Amino acid sequence: MKFLVLGAAAGGGLPQWNCGCRNCNDARRGKIPPSGQSSLAVSVDGETWSILNASPDIRQQMLDNPVLHPRELRDTPVASVLLTNGDIDHIAGLLSLREQTPFRLLATGDILDVLGANRIFDAVNREKVAREKVGLDAPFDLHGGLTATLFAVPGKVPLFMEGAEVQTDLEGEQTVGVRMEGGGKIAYYIPGCAVVTDKLLARIADADILFFDGTVWDDDEMIRTGTGIKTGRRMGHVPISGDGGSLDRLARIAAQKVYIHINNTNPILQPDSRERIAVQAAGWEIAQDGQEITP
Ligand code: MLT
Ligand code: MN
Ligand code: ZN
Numbered sequence: 065m066k067f068l069v070l071g072a073a074a075g076g077g078l079p080q081w082n083c084g085c086r087n088c089n090d091a092r093r094g095k096i097p098p099s100g101q102s103s104l105a106v107s108v109d110g111e112t113w114s115i116l117n118a119s120p121d122i123r124q125q126m127l128d129n130p131v132l133h134p135r136e137l138r139d140t141p142v143a144s145v146l147l148t149n150g151d152i153d154h155i156a157g158l159l160s161l162r163e164q165t166p167f168r169l170l171a172t173g174d175i176l177d178v179l180g181a182n183r184i185f186d187a188v189n190r191e192k193v194a195r196e197k198v199g200l201d202a203p204f205d206l207h208g209g210l211t212a213t214l215f216a217v218p219g220k221v222p223l224f225m226e227g228a229e230v231q232t233d234l235e236g237e238q239t240v241g242v243r244m245e246g247g248g249k250i251a252y253y254i255p256g257c258a259v260v261t262d263k264l265l266a267r268i269a270d271a272d273i274l275f276f277d278g279t280v281w282d283d284d285e286m287i288r289t290g291t292g293i294k295t296g297r298r299m300g301h302v303p304i305s306g307d308g309g310s311l312d313r314l315a316r317i318a319a320q321k322v323y324i325h326i327n328n329t330n331p332i333l334q335p336d337s338r339e340r341i342a343v344q345a346a347g348w349e350i351a352q353d354g355q356e357i358t359p
Pocket of ligand 1: 074075076151152153223256299300
């Protein structure tokens with residue numbers, strides 16, 4: 065099993081169009097590498113690929129990664145696209161995949177309902193791109209030789225579908241993690257998670273590799289940096305640091321561990337920051353666009 069990081073950033077990307085924070089400005093100046101929005105590709109043989117989350121940057125992400133180029137007139141090595149929630153950073157890229165080339169589109173019923181409620185997604189021809197509803201905790205074939213299972217993780221409905229009251233730790237079909245098994249390895253991809261529950265810890269104990277929500281370093285990061293008014297947890301993302309943070313909660317998971325879905329405000333993006341050093345000292349990698357990872 066091999067992975068290719070297509071987009072290490074959270075929604076908005078790095079730099080984000082309207083953000084003049086230090087990280088975004090450094091990315092504009094080439095001081096730190098820019099990153100596209102949240103997406104990960106996976107393959108067993110390096111020839112056929114599945115894309116986990118279709119980011120708004122998918123056109124550039126495919127251009128930048130030759131293994132995803134067409135091999136003949138009107139073709140793609142992408143067999144399937146799997147969605148882990150209905151947020152814009154994970155679904156908007158589908159609109160760039162609308163040119164009549166078949167692939168399988170896989171998601172839970174609730175996530176498919178988000179697409180169904182937004183007619184613009186009908187531009188992706190359902191006769192070519194079959195929408196396959198996947199149940200929780202039921203293994204299915206992602207593509208030849210690669211088995212995946214979706215499971216509920218605490219999260220919320222997509223930002224653009226929030227009502228007046230929002231439950232941020234809903235466990236259901238809205239926000240899922242993915243377990244993948246292939247080539248003798250077990251991988252988990254969890255780009256959004258509001259709480260690291262004991263149940264989640266037990267579930268991922270067999271991981272060889274874990275890609276996990278690295279959106280914010282601390283819960284009030286966006287408030288503190290003056291870039292937003294919501295906490296990480298309110299956005300459905302457990303912070304890395306602090307009480308109940310992922311660094312502490314996942315400390316005993318013996319897998320290769322990679323933070324992904326990293327918000328542009330996160331201090332781990334700065335090369336010599338104490339936060340980056342702390343994360344790396346705890347054995348974590350910080351995903352970068354174009355990075356190939358073979359567990
Ligand atoms: C998130 O992960 O919180 C979302 O991507 C937010 C957004 O849609 O901008
Ligand atoms: Mn997101
Ligand atoms: Zn920024």
